[in-house]
Amino acid sequence: MEPKLLLLMVVEVVVLTVGAAASADYVRPPPRKTLHFPWTPKSSSYPQQVHISLAGAKHMRVTWVTSDKHSPSVVEYGTSPKNYTSKAEGENTRYSYFLYSSGNIHHTVIGPLEDNTVYFYRCGGEGPEFQLKTPPSQFPVTFAVAGDLGQTGWTKSTLDHIDQCKYDIHMLPGDLSYADYIQRKWDTFGELVQPLASARPWMVTQGNHEKENIPLLKDSFVSYNSRWKMPYEESGSDSNLYYSFDVAGIHAIMLGSYTDYDEYSDQYRWLKADLSKVDRERTPWLLVLFHVPWYNSNEAHQGEGDDMMTAMEPLLHAAGADVVFSGHVHAYERSKRVYNGKSDPCGAVHITIGDGGNKEGLAHKYKEPRPEWSVFREASFGHGELNVVNSTHAFWSWHRNDDDEPVRSDEVWLTSLIGSGCLAENSRELRKILSSP
CATH class of the missing domain: 3.60.21.10 (Metallo-dependent phosphatases)
Structure with a gap:
């Protein structure tokens, strides 16, 4: 093999080795598939898809979905488990999208709430008890x-x-x-x-x-x-x-x-x-x-x-x-x-x-x-x-x-x-x- 060709091969190996070492710090994992959600039967008034958002000073909006259009848009809440000292009633809406009809989507604002405090709450008068924490009023x-x-x-x-x-x-x-x-x-x-x-x-x-x-x-x-x-x-x-x-x-x-x-x-x-x-x-x-x-x-x-x-x-x-x-x-x-x-x-x-x-x-x-x-x-x-x-x-x-x-x-x-x-x-x-x- 010619010395010049041998030198080029050695340089190429060194470059590839250095490049591999430089990228070895992190090897990106492969893509992952879409999640599968098995169907589990629930009563028509059972609260699902529960999420909360801020709704003005010292208030929180609780949102959930039921398949029962007559289920009340009521949230009971308090600072102790199973001890609901306050209650609020909100609104609900539905929408259709061609052959799809949504469940009843409930939006209820609760408060006034204390800052940086854990509250326990229940949606629609039944179902599981949820727990939320309000944000602090001061840093951090x-x-x-x-x-x-x-x-x-x-x-x-x-x-x-x-x-x-x-x-x-x-x-x-x-x-x-x-x-x-x-x-x-x-x-x-x-x-x-x-x-x-x-x-x-x-x-x-x-x-x-x-x-x-x-x-x-x-x-x-x-x-x-x-x-x-x-x-x-x-x-x-x-x-x-x-x-x-x-x-x-x-x-x-x-x-x-x-x-x-x-x-x-x-x-x-x-x-x-x-x-x-x-x-x-x-x-x-x-x-x-x-x-x-x-x-x-x-x-x-x-x-x-x-x-x-x-x-x-x-x-x-x-x-x-x-x-x-x-x-x-x-x-x-x-x-x-x-x-x-x-x-x-x-x-x-x-x-x-x-x-x-x-x-x-x-x-x-x-x-x-x-x-x-x-x-x-x-x-x-x-x-x-x-x-x-x-x-x-x-x-x-x-x-x-x-x-x-x-x-x-x-x-x-x-x-x-x-x-x-x-x-x-x-x-x-x-x-x-x-x-x-």
Whole structure:
């Protein structure tokens, strides 16, 4: 063999060996199948798909489904097991989707409730006793964050890992059930998440898989709006697709990527009105969630958020948004503080976390070279945890689902803009936007 050819072969072996060693740190597990939900008979008034959400100051909305349309929308609750000292009655709704007819979907608001307190409750006057814990009124407070959940084996792994987290609220930036017009999958999703969603409030916003519209036949978001009622009325919104809520020292804004968002839209006008009421002394942190990311270096869904970003990013920047969460891209990515396409110390940290466990798989391909604003990116299933420690500091961690163990793969301390001087610098810009017609 010629010496030159031998040298090339040796170099190739060395390169392959080094490359294998570099990638051996993590071998991504294979996809997992959609979960199977065996049918179990229950009485027609038995409460199913129980989940809770915040419903204004010191109140919680309890939602459940029964097949009996005459079952009462009543919740009994108290701070001791089997000892219900309070009772509330709510409303119920149903919907049809061609040959499918939903069960009776009950929404009942309970309260006023004490902060950071365990309550025991029963839905509809029968069935099992559930247990919930209200969020604290002061720091620290912890959020679990995972989007694009679906109903696969990886979804179950993600939920199991979230269950190990000592969190107060779950935030989900769109794409819940992946029912995709098959309405019974909304029922199985409700069954899947009930153990977690009945115990801690789930605050969700819509994604593209919630639309389920058929032109001239079915409006968008009928299933989503019927089943996952959020505190839009309590926050002055006219639509369940966008709203806000306060918890401890955080003001969280949930926006809709799939409803009008230009400066003449109802959503934009509501957002201006909502931000005008924010008191950063009382809520020093400003969090924002929506489905389609604005800052995304993955090849998947490139540019889909550009129009919304053009319309709304100047407003959120002027208001001093601290962290923006999104989903849609089935991978994880964290940015520096960024605004107008580049790093900016007064911009928001953008986190894409659409990797909860969906049926479509992961988005493996990233754009090269990496944008200067992108800090960490990886195509793996997982969830995030945001522990807001005080008015100025929060600890963010992303936990990869590695062989069923929640491995902490990315972590960073975040500081709010409250003490940075950015809010004072941006106040003139904010006043100008808020005063415009």
